[in-house]
Amino acid sequence: MDSxxxxxxxxxxxxxxxxxxxxxxxxxxxxxDALGDVVYVELPEVGVVVTANxxxxxxxxxxxxxxxxAPVSGEVIEVNDVLEERPELVNEDPYGDGWICVIQxxxxxxxxxxxxAESYKSFVVEESxx
Numbered sequence: 001m002d003s004x005x006x007x008x009x010x011x012x013x014x015x016x017x018x019x020x021x022x023x024x025x026x027x028x029x030x031x032x033d034a035l036g037d038v039v040y041v042e043l044p045e046v047g048v049v050v051t052a053n054x055x056x057x058x059x060x061x062x063x064x065x066x067x068x069x070a071p072v073s074g075e076v077i078e079v080n081d082v083l084e085e086r087p088e089l090v091n092e093d094p095y096g097d098g099w100i101c102v103i104q105x106x107x108x109x110x111x112x113x114x115x116x117a118e119s120y121k122s123f124v125v126e127e128s129x130x
Contacts, residue, residue: 010069023071038088071114075106
């Protein structure tokens, strides 16, 4: 399981990469592996305001349909339109070309509530043992 150290992670298996004051968001390697082959991604609308821990996108795989939860609150300012034609990028490159959207965070303190890579790896191990 790959978990880049520069990212922050949610308990719902989303990642956040801070780029200046913006938060680029996607699902983790663990999440994409659990989903199986991704066949469709329903992206949020640009301009929509999302609340941390609420569903804001959806990923359909050959196994199931899963919600994607906002790891931080804020306004969606960009979406990865490439996923409409190539949803498999979520599987192939979850921390790169498979990103979902960019959010302008409205509550910086929420970022501090996210896990670092080491904490996330421990969380996944504990969750797998349950």
